[in-house]
Amino acid sequence: MSGRLEHLRAHRRSAVLATALAATLAALLPATSASAGTGQPGWTGTWATAQHASYDPGTSEVTVRIPVRVSAGGSSVRIRLTNDFTTEPVTIGHATVGRGDGGSAVTKPQQLRFGGKSEVTIPAGGQAASDQVRLTVPARSDLVVSLYFPGRITHISQHWMGLQTVYWTPDGGGDHASDADGDAFTRTDSTFPFLTGVDVQGGNAAGAVVALGDSITDGAASTSNANRRWPDYLAGRLSACSTTAGVLNEGISGNRITAGVDGNPSAPARLERDVLSQPGARTVVLFEGVNDLSWGGATGDQVIDGMKEIVRRAHERGLRVIGATVVPYRGWGDWWTEAKEADRQKVNTFVRDGGVFDGYADFDKAVRDPDDPTRYAAAFDSGDHLHPNDVGMKAFADAVDLAGLRVARDCPSARVRLTPYRPTLQAGDGTEITSTVTNAGSKAVTEVSTRLDLPDGWSAEPSGSARVRSLAPGDSAKVTWTVTPAADAAWGTHQIGVRTSFLQDGRTRRDFDSVDATVTPAPSEVRAPYLTTATTTEKAQYAQNGDQFAIWAGGQDLSGWKDEKAAVYLADAAPPSGTVTARVVGQTGSGPSAKAGIAVANDLTSPEAGGYAVLTMSAQYGLEFLTDSDGDGKLDTWAGGGSSYHPAWLRLVRDGTRYTAYASSDGTAWQQVAAATVPSASGTGDAGMVASAVNLNYPDQITTALFDSFSTHA
Secondary structure (H helix, E strand, O other): OOHHHHHHHHHOOHHHHHHHHHHHHHOOOHHHOOEOOOOOOOOEEEEEOOOOEEEOOOEEEEEEEEEEEOOOOEEEEEEEEEOOOOOOOEEEOEEEEEEEOOOOOEEEEEEEOEOOEOOEEEOOOOEEEOOOEEEEEOOOOEEEEEEEEEEEEOOEEEEOOOOOOEEEOOOOOOOOOOOOOOOOOOEEEOOEEOEEEEEEEOOOEEEEEEEEEOHHHHOOOOOOOOOOOHHHHHHHHHOOOOEEEEEEEEEOOOOOOOOOEOOEOOOOOOHHHHHHOOOOEEEEEEEOOHHHHOOOOOOHHHHHHHHHHHHHHHHHOOOEEEEEOOOOOOOOOOOOOHHHHHHHHHHHHHHHHOOOOOEEEOHHHHHEEOOEEEEEOHHHEOOOOOOEOHHHHHHHHHOOOHHHHOOOEOOOOEEEEEEOOOOEEEOOOOEEEEEEEEEOOOOOEEEEEEEEEOOOOOEEEEOOOOEEEEEOOOOEEEEEEEEEOOOOOOOEEEEEEEEEEEEEOOEEEEEEEEEEEEEEOOOOOOOOOOEEEEOOOOOOEEEEEOOEEEEEEOOOOEOOOOEOOEEEEEEEEEOOEEEEEEEEEEEEOOOOOOEEEEEEEOOOOOHHHOOOEEEEEEOOOOEEEEEOOOOOOOOOEEEEEOOOOOOEEEEEEEEOOEEEEEEEOOOOOOEEEEEEEOOOOOOOEEEEEEEEOOOOOOOOOOEEEEEEEEEEEO
16 A cells, blocks of 8 residues: 555644654553563463554444464463553453364364453553463464453454454444354454564564554555565474474554654564564564655655664664565556665665665565666565565565574474466467576575375476485476366366475475466356357357356446346246346456446346346455336446445345345345335246446457356345
């Protein structure tokens, strides 16, 4: 997320947040303070996030369920809560923690107490830590924290860019903190409320690494619900060491070193709260500066001075500080200039050669384009030219010298990586994918072998040997594989994994990587009882793979002035009273208004016969519910809007001439879009899946829409 938007969000809360920030920095509870400087024994941070804003949810008697991916493991756990950016106390009436069992389900939720009590009230600007709970927590596993709020919640202190689905009961839903299943949690969002840390005891972690950063560290542009932020990848690397470490993500979108705003304090202003007070903190990786130098208006010297202050204060508390170089950002809006690039290079020279940091991670070198070092290399760019994609996040983690962190010992020195990022394949056809093993250690590794992990029915053939007798320090070994999906492989995302094993100092060590491969459809027959119909000048094409369908469609629009589309449908499948439901997996091609969804009519081949209604998700402009109000076959009423999302569940409920449209992101929690009367609807009609390129401003372009569920019910 850009710093400008975060800046605007923050100023809307300025009256409340200025007072709360002062309280936060002055009143940390002793239970939450433990670092190399304060020395509280036993606890190590395994997950954390930086709270930085609040809002009024307008709800009462609710329970929230928060999944988190821990880094280090242990035999006991506690949670830390904050009520920082508020002016009112908050009461937690009941809290639990347990191993995640998928989505909002929990395996054997354990009761949490606070000073021996099941209820805790946290004052404005205050914090609370739970008592210890005996719970085996494997490294890199999923925990779920549940919090019940009795009465009216006047505010929620949050970290807003969670990139993780968080589950809520509906208003008035009551206490469901001890539920094992997640059936009561029918609302979702993606912010972390009140929870600021999870700590463990009894594991093999020697301390924690704190990642202090901005939106890149926060994970912007990485895959949601996949834990693919660069600190997540770093935690994965550290988990393979004999002595591991917790990794704590203290990134905030829009954060800067040289200045802060209400709700987003500067890195030095939040250093005590977010770094120095973290349980077991031993090392901090400072990865900031790009916001200062781009839109923040700071000079290179100002950024360097701020870095020096952070290093000095961390050293006073006994923490090591690893500096990360500032990444290229040319092409991100209009922020880049030659003068700002010179400042970036000045800061990076200081990070590498200034003698202030205890080491550095060259994130700039890891992702820059060798032919134009002012820009990201295409393989690492999410598309906005500032935030990396998942493989760029992985490159950052790979650029960190584990030994230099001084918290983990005996780590594997060789790494394996797959390219390309997100390869595209077709069922039955071979595609080349390359595995690369790199020895980043100081000694040779031997007996290096590599193999792929593939979905059932897939095959892979290496172009040469997948074994290497010896790999010297700094050397790499590549194997190109021809990967062929099964003939009936489902369209969509499949994980391809790679494993390498090698001898390091006489011991067998291993490393693993994976990529998300997309199997795409090729045009084929649509089988009975399904039929097709099209009204576009561009030739429509279709495909079916079991319950999956693909439509390639042109068309200027799907609305009153035009009705250009392609459809796969079932004749006489829409009952006078019943539902039509489909899931749109995704849509590519054409422009932002391209539409894909469901359609009903008395006769879909002749919409002028009446009963015509359509519910679609557009490529970028959200939901669109269109109906024919006068029976002339033209869609002349509209409702919808909002943000677009895929996959999207769409549902039309018909009751005679009345149609009600619903949408859902998960097929469980449905939200009404709108309702409309279609007087010409009569008897049993046709129902189907529909797509339109809306290519008026994108001549001749085609959209491809994928569906993986379609059903009708009386």
